[in-house]
Amino acid sequence: MVDTKKWEPEFLERFNKYYDEMKWLYGELYHNNEQAFDYFCTMLHNCYKERKPLLKEWDDARLAVPNWYKGNDMLGMMIYTNCFAGNLKGVKKHLDYLQECGVNYVHLMPLLQSPEGRSDGGYAVSDFRAVDPKYGTMEDLAELSDACHAKGMVTCLDFVMNHTSEDHEWAVRARNGEKEYMDRYFFFDSWDIPNEFEKTVPQVFPQTAPGNFSWCEAVGKPVMTTFYPYQWDLNYANPTVFNDMTENMLYLCNQGIDVIRLDATPYIWKTLGTTCRNLPQVHTLCRIMHMAADIVCPGTLLLGEVVMEPSKVVPYFGSVDKPECHMLYNVTTMASTWHTVATKDVRLLKHQLGLVFALPHEYTFLNYLRCHDDIGWGLDYDFLKQFGIEEVAHKKFLNDTLTGKIYECDGRGELYNDDPRLGDARLCGTTASLCGIEAAEYEEDHDKWERCLRLDIMLHAYLLTLSGIPVIYSGDEIGQLNDYSYHEDPLKWDDSRYLHRGDLNWDDVKLRKKEGTRPGTIFMALRKLEQIRALNDAFDNNADTWIVEAYNDHILGIGRYYNGQKLIALFNFNNFDETAWVNEVEDYIDVMTGEKCKAQAVNLPAFGFKWLLTSFK
Numbered sequence: 116m117v118d119t120k121k122w123e124p125e126f127l128e129r130f131n132k133y134y135d136e137m138k139w140l141y142g143e144l145y146h147n148n149e150q151a152f153d154y155f156c157t158m159l160h161n162c163y164k165e166r167k168p169l170l171k172e173w174d175d176a177r178l179a180v181p182n183w184y185k186g187n188d189m190l191g192m193m194i195y196t197n198c199f200a201g202n203l204k205g206v207k208k209h210l211d212y213l214q215e216c217g218v219n220y221v222h223l224m225p226l227l228q229s230p231e232g233r234s235d236g237g238y239a240v241s242d243f244r245a246v247d248p249k250y251g252t253m254e255d256l257a258e259l260s261d262a263c264h265a266k267g268m269v270t271c272l273d274f275v276m277n278h279t280s281e282d283h284e285w286a287v288r289a290r291n292g293e294k295e296y297m298d299r300y301f302f303f304d305s306w307d308i309p310n311e312f313e314k315t316v317p318q319v320f321p322q323t324a325p326g327n328f329s330w331c332e333a334v335g336k337p338v339m340t341t342f343y344p345y346q347w348d349l350n351y352a353n354p355t356v357f358n359d360m361t362e363n364m365l366y367l368c369n370q371g372i373d374v375i376r377l378d379a380t381p382y383i384w385k386t387l388g389t390t391c392r393n394l395p396q397v398h399t400l401c402r403i404m405h406m407a408a409d410i411v412c413p414g415t416l417l418l419g420e421v422v423m424e425p426s427k428v429v430p431y432f433g434s435v436d437k438p439e440c441h442m443l444y445n446v447t448t449m450a451s452t453w454h455t456v457a458t459k460d461v462r463l464l465k466h467q468l469g470l471v472f473a474l475p476h477e478y479t480f481l482n483y484l485r486c487h488d489d490i491g492w493g494l495d496y497d498f499l500k501q502f503g504i505e506e507v508a509h510k511k512f513l514n515d516t517l518t519g520k521i522y523e524c525d526g527r528g529e530l531y532n533d534d535p536r537l538g539d540a541r542l543c544g545t546t547a548s549l550c551g552i553e554a555a556e557y558e559e560d561h562d563k564w565e566r567c568l569r570l571d572i573m574l575h576a577y578l579l580t581l582s583g584i585p586v587i588y589s590g591d592e593i594g595q596l597n598d599y600s601y602h603e604d605p606l607k608w609d610d611s612r613y614l615h616r617g618d619l620n621w622d623d624v625k626l627r628k629k630e631g632t633r634p635g636t637i638f639m640a641l642r643k644l645e646q647i648r649a650l651n652d653a654f655d656n657n658a659d660t661w662i663v664e665a666y667n668d669h670i671l672g673i674g675r676y677y678n679g680q681k682l683i684a685l686f687n688f689n690n691f692d693e694t695a696w697v698n699e700v701e702d703y704i705d706v707m708t709g710e711k712c713k714a715q716a717v718n719l720p721a722f723g724f725k726w727l728l729t730s731f732k
Contacts, residue, residue, distance in 0.1 A: 116149075117156045126163045129413065130156070133406040136437075140399050141354075151354035158358060162365040162411045170371060170412065173264065177414035184220075184269075184416060184441070184584070185479055187654040190645055191220035191271070191586035193486060196250045198618045199589055203251035207259045210266055212624070216592050216638075217645045220584060221263060222271040222376070224487055226250045230282045232606045233345040236487070236616075238273070238378065239280035243363035253370060260371025271374035271418065274364050277382045278346040286347050290333040299356050300347050301339035301385065302331070308387065309337045316341075316391045322534050323609065341382055341391075351383050351400060361407055368412040375408075376418045377401070377440065380431065393427050401431065401439035416441040418481065422491065432478045445471070445480035445583065446493070452574065453490055453542070453549070457516040457526075459689045461671040465662050466498050468581075468673070472660040479656065480583035484574055485549075485591060489531040489541035489612055507538035514540050517549055525551025525567060527597060529611045545615045547571055547594040552633060556596075566690065568594070568633065570722035572640045573686055577724065579648045580673050580684045582656045588615070592641055593623045593634035647706050653682035653728060665695035670719065672697060679732040687719035694718050695725075703727040 119127060141152045166174075177183050192213060200206045203226070213221060225237025228245040237247070246253050260270050279286055288296035303309055309328040316327050319342055328337045329344035339348040349356050364375055384396040401419070408415045419431045419440035428447065433439035451467045471480070492513060496506045517526035528544030547553065550571045555564035571594060578585050598617025601607040627638035648654045653675045663672030669689035675682040683703065685695045699714035706726045714727045 117153050122160055123163070126160060126410070129410045130159070133410060137403060137406050140403055144396060144399050144403075145354040145357075148354055151358065155354075155358050155361070158362050159365075159407055159411055162362065162369065166369050166412060169261070169264075170369065170414070173373075174412060174414040185656045187651075187656065188649040189220055189584045190217045191222055191481065191584055192216065192218040192589055192592075193222040193224060193483075193586055194589040194619075195224045195487070195616060196226050198616060200619075202249070203246070203255040203259050207255075207262050210262060210268070213268070214266060216587075217642060217649075218587075219268045220271065220374070220586070221268055222374075222586065223256075225273045225275070226256070227275075229280055230345070233280070233282075233343075235343055235346065236610075236612070238275050239278070239282075239343070239346045240275050241280040241282040242284070243274075243360075244366055256372075257370040260373075264371065269373035270371065271376055272367060272372045273376045273378050274367060275378045276349075276360065277379040278340075278342065278348045281345045281347055283347075289347075290331065292334055295355075297334070298353055299350055301350055302334065302336045303328075303338075304336060306337055309339070311387055312339075312385075312391070315388055320532055321539075322532050339385065342379070348385065349383070350385070351396070352385075357400065357403075361404060364404065365407065365411050368408065368415045373414065374416045374418050374442075376420055377404075378420050380419045380421055380440075381423060381427070393423065393430075398430065398433070398439060402433060402437060405433070405439055405441075418442045418444070420444055422446050422493070429474065429478070435475065435477050442479045442481055442584070445482045445581075446491075447495075448480075448581070449483055449486070450490055450493055451495075452484065452577070453517065454492070454494055454513060455671070455688050456549070456570070456574070457513045460668050461686075461688055462502070462668055463494065463499060464671055467495065468671075469662050471581075472662070476582075476657050480581075481586050482578055482581045482583045483586045483588065484578055485544075485546045485588045485615065486586075487588070487612070487616060489543050490528075491541045492539075510538055510540070514542055517542055517544070519554065525554040525563065527551070527553045529597075529614050531611045543611045543614045545595055545597055546574065546588070546591045547633070547637075548597040548615075550574070552594055553596045556633070566721055568636055569720070571637060572644075573722050573724045575641055576644050576684075576726065577671070577673075577686050579644050579654070580675070580682075580726075582658065582660055587641075590615075590617070590619055592638055593620070593627055594637040595620055595623065643707070647726065651680060651682070651706070651728065652678040653680035663697060665697055667693055667695055669693045670695045679730055681729050681731070683714045683727040684724070685717055685719060685727070686724045687722060690721045692718065692720050692723075699727075701729040703729045 200209050227240045228242040228247045229237050229239050263270050285296045285299050324343045327341050329340040331338045341348050381393045384394045385391045417440045421428045421431050431440050451464045455464045492510045515521050516524045517528045527548040528542045530540040531543045533540035551567035555567050597614050601613035607613045623634040626632045626634040629635040655677045658675045658677035661674045663674045665672040671686045673684045687693045695717045703712050703714045705712050706728050
């Protein structure tokens, strides 16, 4: 039994609030292992003691305003440290630029220590408590977090839960035959049990990393490697793994990280005879981690990365009374959006958004057009079947359209992890290049260029219309194009995701206020959209949202109402002018032009949009 007599009153109050539930869940998961649970509780107190006073002040401020992250002024940006500014000190020097972009949520892509050439973009961590030297030091990270806080900005960092690098100390000691460390992974004496796993566990990368196990020559045993052979899956059935990984997470929180992105969350519990995805124990682990953060650093948020269909994503919010993740990625909306760009048909997007709009306001999604990863076509094919759409053929159509293989299609993406056997290739590319801006500039076709710019801006307006936190991928604010130089880099050329992971073009950044340029047109348009969103209550996350029927399959209509303001937002996904056959009775203002107008039979140019606002105050 842990002696709590000398614990600080503030910590003890939070600890006691969750103690019974935490002990019950932990005991259920780990067979009432009291020694492991006592260690876990002591570890939480140690982490609290190590948290510096300034961060505890942030915790108190956020406890006073628990919905601090749900305002319509929140705007995120995902950045790779090296691509954006070389290292962490460079990022710190460019915080003024991020502020100019309206960004107050900075997602730093993976930057913890990982082996060069065997890192999967930083997702094979060899030390959870060290920054990769090429980016700087842990002290640099803490200083950057402090600098962000001083400017009213928060930081987000990836925490790779499912696995470690094969170079991690635990893996090195496991290769040396130390049983304690082998038990932190999934080693088997023969291929018999791994072969049984393979019968039910899907492959993540069937082309580039087939199978879910790899041979470890040092010990003469197979080890589970769901993603890549150099990423060894952790065995969370071992309480030591959970205790130590939770401590690693809290260590990062104590560096000032405000949002922990739980990477590959659905994969972290393995049971023979299942898909090893979304098992009930995963939700138990997430709930305990949520409570751990609430006890040690209650100003910290957990962001779940769940790349699944909505029915499997939503449970990771937990319940309103017993939450798991504070926020989740809205990956299905991202994929459905690019489906709509390719097909110019909004029916799937209307269906998918309708499901999201029906969720409680307490559930917060991170919405994005593009991110560091590929676009996987995990669409609702049961819904699409009613239109005669067959999954494999449709995925090929989407990829052919957005890679420009079909005549007069202007997207310039590339395929990722193409599996001809299953017809399951994914797609890569920057927002601007997928919108056709790259093709228009290459062809020197000004009319096409203006039309494709309009598509890019319309998509961002649509992004900003959704409830949740909009997150822009670094470079999209200036319409950055694909970077094909990765084809010449031996460490990158087999991973087409580097197509959209190029260095930020600071020469283009200098053009961000110059009219008539790609960077200037997009940057100024996005800033105007973001400022309008931040100033109007209709964009508040507590707003009621609904699909507005436009009686036109090319036009998406979204309605929002909050605090006496009503917004009708209309988006034309067709490359021809269209009419939204809406018939709203109130008088509106087009907030982009300031003109009074009616929300009736609204004409929209090709790839155009309207934000129509009325007030009942």
